[in-house]
Amino acid sequence: MKTLAEPISAGQYIWMVGISVVAAGVYVWPQYLVQQAGTNGIYTLITITGLAIALAALEVALALNLREPTFLIGLRKMLPFIGVGFVFPIWGIVHLVADGVILTLYGMMIRTNFYPNTPRLPMGIAILVAAIWSAGRPLSAVARSVQFWFPIILVLLFIVLAFSVRNLTFWSPVLPSGHFLVIPWVKTILGTWFLFSNAAVVATLTPHVRWRRPRDPYVAAMAAMGGQGMVLLLLYAISLVPLGPDALSRVYWPLVYVFSLISVQTFFLKGIGSFVIMVWTSTTVLYMAVHLFCFNWNIMSLGKHSIALWRGVVFGGSAAALLAITTWIPSTIAAAEFLFGVVSPLTLAWRLLFLPPLWLLSRRYRSNQRSEELP
Numbered sequence: 001m002k003t004l005a006e007p008i009s010a011g012q013y014i015w016m017v018g019i020s021v022v023a024a025g026v027y028v029w030p031q032y033l034v035q036q037a038g039t040n041g042i043y044t045l046i047t048i049t050g051l052a053i054a055l056a057a058l059e060v061a062l063a064l065n066l067r068e069p070t071f072l073i074g075l076r077k078m079l080p081f082i083g084v085g086f087v088f089p090i091w092g093i094v095h096l097v098a099d100g101v102i103l104t105l106y107g108m109m110i111r112t113n114f115y116p117n118t119p120r121l122p123m124g125i126a127i128l129v130a131a132i133w134s135a136g137r138p139l140s141a142v143a144r145s146v147q148f149w150f151p152i153i154l155v156l157l158f159i160v161l162a163f164s165v166r167n168l169t170f171w172s173p174v175l176p177s178g179h180f181l182v183i184p185w186v187k188t189i190l191g192t193w194f195l196f197s198n199a200a201v202v203a204t205l206t207p208h209v210r211w212r213r214p215r216d217p218y219v220a221a222m223a224a225m226g227g228q229g230m231v232l233l234l235l236y237a238i239s240l241v242p243l244g245p246d247a248l249s250r251v252y253w254p255l256v257y258v259f260s261l262i263s264v265q266t267f268f269l270k271g272i273g274s275f276v277i278m279v280w281t282s283t284t285v286l287y288m289a290v291h292l293f294c295f296n297w298n299i300m301s302l303g304k305h306s307i308a309l310w311r312g313v314v315f316g317g318s319a320a321a322l323l324a325i326t327t328w329i330p331s332t333i334a335a336a337e338f339l340f341g342v343v344s345p346l347t348l349a350w351r352l353l354f355l356p357p358l359w360l361l362s363r364r365y366r367s368n369q370r371s372e373e374l375p
Helices: 010-019 029-066 071-078 082-113 120-135 139-167 182-196 201-208 216-248 254-260 272-300 308-328 332-373
Strands: none
Touching: 010 139, 010 201, 010 216, 010 272, 029 071, 029 182, 029 201, 029 216, 029 254, 029 332, 071 082, 071 201, 071 272, 071 332, 082 120, 082 272, 082 308, 082 332, 120 139, 120 272, 120 308, 139 216, 139 254, 139 272, 182 216, 182 332, 201 216, 201 272, 216 254, 272 308
């Protein structure tokens, strides 16, 4: 299989796919989920996790059928005009907007809870500088960074969650009601899908892994999605049990509030501030780095040579677009409404409308390639 970089291991692939979903949006969705679905939010989480697993497998099959170094090169060879001129631009715009809104909400959350006198733009710039520095390195270097930091982040998260268990007394709010309402279920699927919007990371990275068996890429991608789905279910329970559905639906940053209830006098990290700065900021940086790396690597792959000036233009343009979105959105309410009502449904629509037809076309493309290879 053709390659543009040194292959990475299957373990590094799992960590990179895992950090590309859920990670940067964990602080904002519980309120919306409970507002729309009440205690039936667990149905939505199970559904989007299952859908993410299925679409990840489909994306792996697409990449293996194309057998090209990047998703964009595969699109250019399979659909010379439509792929480069229509499919990829829509994909890029939708996911840049999604990342821009998530970055905006993160800056608003930090400013509201910890640094009220600091404008959100410098916070966004700081995160983007760190993300671009990480994303501007070779694939193997990015993979090693994610492989090192993401397990540490998960360990810190589970430590804090373990300390929050003492506040979990009555588990009845987690149990769904006996009435299943279709419209709230569909609405919350559309509104929370951004958690699993991974900017074609699976399709971009799959050709660059040292796979031992044909089934391994499917297992790895599906395991990454399933693991993050379990994290979502755990965070849902942690935020719903202490507050209950009524209170949770009125708290803008429910996870921040829940973790602020933790008081461990002997713990070397006291209070929620250290947790957010160390864990959520690092997670957001890695999330942005993987997305920016895959997006810009796709664009760079169209050139014959990796030119430093062109690389700077591509990364600079991506950063400018993300900062423009951060500046354009006026408030937390506007950002949340835009994310849940517009951006998240668009990311799901892209996957459902384009991915299955692309997979079918890739099968035909692969069949034609095999026919040409026969003597």
